[in-house]
Amino acid sequence: MSMGHCPEQRSGFEVTKDWNGGDQVVIRSPKGASVRVSLQGGQVVSWRNDRGEELLFSSSKAVFKPPKAVRGGIPICFPQFGNCGTLEQHGFARNKMWTVDEEAPPLSYGDNNNKASVDLLLKPSDDDLRCWPHSEVRIEGLETLDYLDNLIQRERFTEQGDAITFESExxxxxxxxxxxxxxxxxxxxxxxxxRKDGLPDIVVWNPWDKKSRSMADFGDDEYKQMLCVNAAAVERAITLKPGEEWTGKLELSAVASTNCSDHLDYPGRL
Incomplete structure (x- = not known):
């Protein structure tokens, strides 16, 4: 695959051009393996081992020019795989232009001296926010748990996601x-x-757009600014015998995300 001319060297990786003039980032491990990433979609389009053998398929007819997504390689499908409502096939991230994070260390080596990396960023445009105007919020600590879905007559399901994210009511x-x-x-x-004690369950609620518009005491767009995460005792009632006591406790604290791992003690924490 011919990738253009005059690569620009930047602190351990190089930026080259694809055949349509778009930027691609090439990183190489100390032992000679290499990865080529198209900034269109942040998509890995080539992975060669230290013998120069290509390990990924990318089509010889790949376009490398928006609005056509790159055919082959390792795409980033976000916020969904396949079709979902009005969003384009496999989401919008795979067809947007990514940038190199100049503030992050561009190249790092592991203990085996055979690892290299570069950090890429996808910054939302005004058009992106119009088609995907949702909060970048997730909940961790509820993975693999059973939940009762109040939207389906409290039918019981098991959470499958690595974290709870929001794209509907x-x-x-x-x-x-x-x-x-x-x-x-x-x-x-x-x-x-x-942090909670004496309250075994957690309620998670967001009304999303349709229900927001139906509530007289709730702004039409305020679902983007809020999230209800409430400790409760729902599945099993707390019953006290005469003279018994019960205490429910809820503690809420806010920390910088970079420091939050020091405050968490559940399995699989950040």
Whole structure:
């Protein structure tokens, strides 16, 4: 594959051009393996081992020019795989222009002296926000738990995601949840830590757009600014005998996301 001329050298990696003039980043490990990443979609289009053998398929007819996504390699499908409502096939991230994160160390070596990396960023444009106007928020600590879905007559499901994210109305009760839950706000680089005691369940609710418009005491677009994560006792009632006591406790703290791992103690924490 011919990749243009006059590569620009930058701190351990080089930026070259594809056949349509678009930027690609080439990084090489100390032992000679290489990866080529198209900035269109942040997509890996070539991976060669230290003998120069190509390990990935990319079509010889790949266009490398928006609005056509690159055919082959390792695409980034976000926010969904396949078709979803009005969003384009496999999401918009694979057809947007990414940039090199100049503030991050561009090249790093592992203990075996055979690793190299570069950090790429996808910054949202005004058009992106119009088609995907959702908060960059996720909840961690509820993975693999059963939940009751209040949108489907409290039918019981098991959470399959690595974290709870939001792209539609949600009204769930996660049962038997751990004592520590984290709500991560990527945009503000802030994490809310929820610690609870005596309250076994967690309610997660966001009305999304349609229900927001139907509530007289709720702004039409305010679903983008809020998230309800509430400790509760829902699945099993707490029953006290005469003279018994019960205490429910909820503690909420906010920390910088870069420091939040020091505050979490659930398995698989950040």
């Amino acid at each position: 949600m009204d769930r009760v996660y049962v038997g949840s751990p004592s520590v839950i984290a709500v991560l706000d990527h945009e503000k680089k802030r994490t809310f830590i929820i």
